[in-house]
Amino acid sequence: MAVSGTSSAPELLVELDRTAVEPLHRQLADGLRTAIRTGRLAADTRMPSTRVLAADLGVSRRLVVDAYSQLVAEGFLSSRHGSGTRVATVEIASPPRQSESTRRYDVDFLPGSPDLRSFPRAAWMRALRAGLAETASESFGYVEPQGLFAARTAIAHYLRRTRGVQADPRHIVLCSGATQAIALLGRALQDDELPLAMEDPGFWVHRMVLRHNGIEPIAVPVDDDGIDVAALAASEAKTVLTTPAHQSPTGVVLSAPRRTALVEWAREGHLVIEDDYDAEYRYDRAPVGALQGIAPDRVIYLGSTSKTLAPGLRIGWMVVPPALVGAIRLSKILADTGSSVMDQIAFTQLLTSGAYDRHLRQMRRRYVTRRNALLAALARHLPQATVLGAAAGVHLTVRFPDGYPIADLVRRAAAMRVNVEPLAPCYADPAAAPPGLLLGYANLTESQIDAGVATLARAAL
Ligand SMILES: Cc1ncc(COP(=O)(O)O)c(C=O)c1O
Numbered sequence: 001m002a003v004s005g006t007s008s009a010p011e012l013l014v015e016l017d018r019t020a021v022e023p024l025h026r027q028l029a030d031g032l033r034t035a036i037r038t039g040r041l042a043a044d045t046r047m048p049s050t051r052v053l054a055a056d057l058g059v060s061r062r063l064v065v066d067a068y069s070q071l072v073a074e075g076f077l078s079s080r081h082g083s084g085t086r087v088a089t090v091e092i093a094s095p096p097r098q099s100e101s102t103r104r105y106d107v108d109f110l111p112g113s114p115d116l117r118s119f120p121r122a123a124w125m126r127a128l129r130a131g132l133a134e135t136a137s138e139s140f141g142y143v144e145p146q147g148l149f150a151a152r153t154a155i156a157h158y159l160r161r162t163r164g165v166q167a168d169p170r171h172i173v174l175c176s177g178a179t180q181a182i183a184l185l186g187r188a189l190q191d192d193e194l195p196l197a198m199e200d201p202g203f204w205v206h207r208m209v210l211r212h213n214g215i216e217p218i219a220v221p222v223d224d225d226g227i228d229v230a231a232l233a234a235s236e237a238k239t240v241l242t243t244p245a246h247q248s249p250t251g252v253v254l255s256a257p258r259r260t261a262l263v264e265w266a267r268e269g270h271l272v273i274e275d276d277y278d279a280e281y282r283y284d285r286a287p288v289g290a291l292q293g294i295a296p297d298r299v300i301y302l303g304s305t306s307k308t309l310a311p312g313l314r315i316g317w318m319v320v321p322p323a324l325v326g327a328i329r330l331s332k333i334l335a336d337t338g339s340s341v342m343d344q345i346a347f348t349q350l351l352t353s354g355a356y357d358r359h360l361r362q363m364r365r366r367y368v369t370r371r372n373a374l375l376a377a378l379a380r381h382l383p384q385a386t387v388l389g390a391a392a393g394v395h396l397t398v399r400f401p402d403g404y405p406i407a408d409l410v411r412r413a414a415a416m417r418v419n420v421e422p423l424a425p426c427y428a429d430p431a432a433a434p435p436g437l438l439l440g441y442a443n444l445t446e447s448q449i450d451a452g453v454a455t456l457a458r459a460a461l
Helices: 024-037 050-057 061-074 121-133 149-163 177-188 204-212 229-234 256-267 322-336 341-353 355-381 406-415 446-459
Strands: 002-004 012-014 077-080 084-087 172-175 196-200 218-223 239-242 271-275 299-304 316-319 386-388 395-399 436-440
Touching: 012 024, 024 061, 050 061, 050 446, 061 077, 121 341, 121 355, 149 172, 149 299, 149 316, 149 341, 172 177, 172 322, 177 204, 177 271, 177 299, 177 316, 177 322, 196 204, 218 229, 229 256, 256 271, 341 355, 355 395, 355 446, 406 436, 406 446
Parallel strands: 196 218, 196 239, 239 271, 271 299
Antiparallel strands: 002 012, 077 084, 172 316, 299 316, 386 395, 395 436
């Protein structure tokens, strides 16, 4: 499904199912025809250009040209030189479909989501089929709780190649996303590895997971250079949870002196949990290697497919110092005996066949365009907002002048069917948080982004 339009053209819901037998051009023509028949697209509405609609839907321009021509031939659209393609006058058949009218948001800037429409369905099915064909039946039983050795080997190769992680398959534990990794660590860490510190602001879900497991994290401030390592060193913390490559949520990168200081702190007998949650997306700066590559005995490295494929997959991994493997493996056994073998089989194939790299290359191109669309829309519609952390990842942060009533803005935007998340829950003390928003852009089309920010600006008035 995709929603499309440009600032001058309509928001337009079109459902495309890449797994359906029906060709995409026919699905598109059907979708547009229904929108016109049901009155969702009013007579004389200007349609998006074929280029814009093709980009929004992630299909070829030819396909959109064919669908438009078909509808012109049927009298649903009219095409006049100089005024583009417009909706023709047709009889309206029925009211809008309920599922569309009851959608909660027209534009959802939910941070952290990749483009769910671009999940590589065909490649995943091919990978599962190929992987199943060569997997011994024994693998379908209760197997090694750390994960299939083939899966851990493929992940180790990938992490060595792309992140400089010193990954040995024997020290990898697969888990249900980074979230489960935090929960498992919450149980596996021993008294001499606690207390645990985390960044403030930091990912609020992780703070809650830790609390749920009986750990109240020490809050260590973050500034423009990343986590304040001097403040960490001055605290009682024995372990720290941190996001050095792209601080969550601010997006700053841990500076070189801070990296050195953090590694030194780790080598003094402390542990670093390195959450490398969106490492795959770097746009206008050189990628920073993982800290784990410098101090593998002191760093627990976390990664996940939630930003690269889909959060719904729940595939994640930990690369663990050898001395901790036993405790974390036990924690995994007692949590769920091991992660889904079927998913491991498909993911392994995806990695080893090169399909994962191809998917990432494609997504990087798409996300940088969306990121740029968001930056342009913010500059145009919301000049009072300061943008942070846009060079990487799938979200950015905007800060508003001190004292700005951000909660009111979030409420007003929601009433106008635009969802934005405030920064406040990321702070250990939300009441002391500066006014700001987290804006995810990867799961939105460029036209949605522009329309969403324009609405946000109206809500900000
Ligand atoms: C900071 C951070 N770490 C990790 C994740 C991924 O979590 P999971 O792998 O459990 O989906 C996210 C997702 O939003 C995140 O924001």
